[in-house]
Amino acid sequence: MTDTVLETQGLTKYYGSTLALDNMTVKIPRGCICGFVGRNGSGKTTAIKLLLGFLNPTAGSSMLLGCDSQNLTPALRQRIGYVSEGHRLIRWMTIAEIAKFQSAFFPGQWDGKFFREMIEYFELSKKQKIKHLSTGQRAQVSLALALAPNPELLVMDDPTLGLDAAIRRQFLEGMIRLIMQQGRTILFSSHILGDVERVADRLLVIDKGVIRADCPLEQFRRAVKKVKFVFSQPPPANINLEGLLHCKTNEKELELVLVGTADEKIAEWANSAGAKDYQPVNMNLEDQFIEYTAGPGQKKPFSWEGI
Amino acid sequence: MKFLALLKKELRECLPWIALAAGIVLTFGTIEFLSKRAPGAAYFHYRFFNPFSEVDRYMLITYPTESIGPILTLTAIGLGITLAIRQFWMPHYFKEWNYLLHRPMDRGTVLTAKLLTGFLVITVPLGLVWTYLFWQGTRPGFLPVPLPARHFVEGWLIVTQGLVFYLGAALAGLSRAKWYTTKLVSLAFALWIIGAVAGQRLLVWVVIIIVTAAAVMLYQLFNSFLKREF
Amino acid sequence: MALWIQITPGSDEPIYVQIVEQVGEAIAKGQLAVGDKLPPVRKLAAELVINPNTAARAYTILEQSGLVTTKTGSGTFVADPKLRSKDTTDINILSERMDTLIARSLNLGMEPEDIISMFKGRLAKFAKTKKSER
Numbered sequence: 160m161t162d163t164v165l166e167t168q169g170l171t172k173y174y175g176s177t178l179a180l181d182n183m184t185v186k187i188p189r190g191c192i193c194g195f196v197g198r199n200g201s202g203k204t205t206a207i208k209l210l211l212g213f214l215n216p217t218a219g220s221s222m223l224l225g226c227d228s229q230n231l232t233p234a235l236r237q238r239i240g241y242v243s244e245g246h247r248l249i250r251w252m253t254i255a256e257i258a259k260f261q262s263a264f265f266p267g268q269w270d271g272k273f274f275r276e277m278i279e280y281f282e283l284s285k286k287q288k289i290k291h292l293s294t295g296q297r298a299q300v301s302l303a304l305a306l307a308p309n310p311e312l313l314v315m316d317d318p319t320l321g322l323d324a325a326i327r328r329q330f331l332e333g334m335i336r337l338i339m340q341q342g343r344t345i346l347f348s349s350h351i352l353g354d355v356e357r358v359a360d361r362l363l364v365i366d367k368g369v370i371r372a373d374c375p376l377e378q379f380r381r382a383v384k385k386v387k388f389v390f391s392q393p394p395p396a397n398i399n400l401e402g403l404l405h406c407k408t409n410e411k412e413l414e415l416v417l418v419g420t421a422d423e424k425i426a427e428w429a430n431s432a433g434a435k436d437y438q439p440v441n442m443n444l445e446d447q448f449i450e451y452t453a454g455p456g457q458k459k460p461f462s463w464e465g466i
Numbered sequence: 467m468k469f470l471a472l473l474k475k476e477l478r479e480c481l482p483w484i485a486l487a488a489g490i491v492l493t494f495g496t497i498e499f500l501s502k503r504a505p506g507a508a509y510f511h512y513r514f515f516n517p518f519s520e521v522d523r524y525m526l527i528t529y530p531t532e533s534i535g536p537i538l539t540l541t542a543i544g545l546g547i548t549l550a551i552r553q554f555w556m557p558h559y560f561k562e563w564n565y566l567l568h569r570p571m572d573r574g575t576v577l578t579a580k581l582l583t584g585f586l587v588i589t590v591p592l593g594l595v596w597t598y599l600f601w602q603g604t605r606p607g608f609l610p611v612p613l614p615a616r617h618f619v620e621g622w623l624i625v626t627q628g629l630v631f632y633l634g635a636a637l638a639g640l641s642r643a644k645w646y647t648t649k650l651v652s653l654a655f656a657l658w659i660i661g662a663v664a665g666q667r668l669l670v671w672v673v674i675i676i677v678t679a680a681a682v683m684l685y686q687l688f689n690s691f692l693k694r695e696f
Numbered sequence: 697m698a699l700w701i702q703i704t705p706g707s708d709e710p711i712y713v714q715i716v717e718q719v720g721e722a723i724a725k726g727q728l729a730v731g732d733k734l735p736p737v738r739k740l741a742a743e744l745v746i747n748p749n750t751a752a753r754a755y756t757i758l759e760q761s762g763l764v765t766t767k768t769g770s771g772t773f774v775a776d777p778k779l780r781s782k783d784t785t786d787i788n789i790l791s792e793r794m795d796t797l798i799a800r801s802l803n804l805g806m807e808p809e810d811i812i813s814m815f816k817g818r819l820a821k822f823a824k825t826k827k828s829e830r
Contacts, residue, residue, distance in 0.1 A: 328745060335741060335746070338747060339742070353706040356705045357747065358746065359747065377753075441708035443707055443708050
């Protein structure tokens with residue numbers, strides 16, 4: 160059993176002349192729940208499709224469970240659950256029929272009782288046709304179909320897109336249930352940071368095709384800071400503070416967004432720059448994400464040393 | 467187990483078209499026979515269907531198969547194209563490929579299941595209906611003159627034309643080009659093949675051309691499907 | 697028992713911090729007595745719909761600050777206050793936090809005596825809750 164379930168090395172994808180994914184190099188360890196966040200069009204779906212062998216990379220490589228994505232063997236696909244973008248299934252089938260279809264591919268692995276329980280929990284009837292389900296209900300069925308074979312690795316592309324709060328909650332509960340089992344790993348992309356914060360313990364941030372962060376969630380939370388400085392004269396134009404991401408000046412005030420800067424360094428700089436006072440601004444995960452990905456695209460993720 | 471499940475799904479999806487196609491040919495065929503049963507039919511030329519039987523142009527009997535031939539051709543081609551659309555165009559439209567292809571199964575096997583279904587669905591119903599109609603046509607006293615045996619083979623060859631169009635439409639469905647550029651090239655190829663077999667007097671040539679064309683298209687299909695991005 | 701923990705994702709405070717603070721408050725108010733068993737990590741995670749690691753981290757921090765003890769196999773229990781270590785760093789941080797409150801109160805125009813009596817009033821509430829829970 161490998162310790163790294165997902166690994167990419169310089170994974171790059173061009174659509175014609177458009178760069179969709181730029182040099183993605185990440186390592187996802189076993190047993191973690193990795194939230195893959197990024198704005199619309201930042202490259203999440205491209206990355207996920209590349210990982211599952213649905214797209215061919217322009218450069219670089221990726222491996223799932225130790226096997227090259229471009230050559231995923233049937234035995235490996237048996238261990239990987241996948242909820243695709245939009246969670247489209249087979250329109251004309253009923254829930255019961257698609258369960259039967261899906262279970263045929265996982266002999267000995269399929270947990271029919273679990274599937275029935277999930278469907279019941281989601282208040283769906285097995286006689287309903289997929290085409291008559293709402294997006295949210297389809298997401299639920301997709302999740303149940305992906306979880307019932309007890310996968311080692313679950314990859315989900317924006318599974319809660321378009322779901323209302325109540326259904327999202329049920330969906331997350333389903334995910335938590337999988338997490339409870341040892342050795343399971345989940346990678347899911349989302350732009351609902353509240354969900355990510357609840358469930359993920361690892362964060363993967365992508366912006367304009369570039370991976371900006373690949374670290375434990377807690378590390379990101381501690382590292383991204385916003386500090387407001389008050390000056391008695393106009394603040395200095397040149398700011399020499401390590402970890403500076405961007406700054407905003409407003410008459411006598413200065414707002415800095417910093418990454419990985421130790422509190423002592425901030426205090427030091429405030430002193431040397433002659434600030435009257437400074438105050439950290441509280442941010443939740445969503446605020447941190449917005450600040451971190453604001454501005455023109457960055458080429459490299461920040462170094463996380465020393466946090 | 468897995469292959470069967472996939473095959474069953476594909477067959478289920480193609481079922482309505484089987485019924486429709488077989489129904490059309492059976493209905494028209496029967497009507498044709500019944501309308502031409504009257505003894506002492508008057509006029510003297512015959513053509514089964516222009517591709518293969520020009521050589522018999524000067525026989526002086528009427529055969530009801532004048533219209534069965536075209537019906538069979540059109541139905542076979544229509545069925546071929548429809549099935550290809552169902553199997554290869556619609557999953558795109560409904561974005562079902564990602565679910566369908568994330569199977570613990572070689573991609574080539576998925577394609578095989580689809581193609582096997584297409585092959586069975588085109589040849590079996592139409593072939594059976596044609597066999598039935600032909601058998602009717604050879605019963606003594608049913609028609610003024612019984613149908614020649616050669617027609618039987620010709621009928622089956624017409625059905626295989628449907629297969630050629632099926633493969634062509636499948637290739638077109640998988641092509642990522644724009645419809646106004648090279649997407650429909652394979653359909654044009656299918657049409658060209660039909661033209662090529664037309665007028666072949668020796669049925670052996672018809673068989674050779676169709677089999678070669680099918681082989682070429684099958685190779686292209688597998689190539690395309692295995693490498694394609696979804 | 698987990699019913700009284702409410703987490704708000706999307707708040708400034710990380711989820712594990714919210715849990716730590718709520719458990720701490722409950723202990724201080726006496727809603728949790730010495731020897732009471734906390735819900736197991738997995739149960740808490742399932743009820744709050746959070747990652748079990750988050751719940752586990754909260755429990756680890758509570759244990760580090762001496763509020764709870766974990767007995768392998770049995771669970772996590774509220775610890776005896778006499779056995780809690782008084783970490784001077786924690787106390788320093790605490791007194792700095794008090795500065796914020798004091799500054800705000802003074803800026804609102806409160807007099808020092810008013811601040812003290814307000815503080816005493818809130819403190820009494822904790823004792824009252826502790827008494828009524830007995």
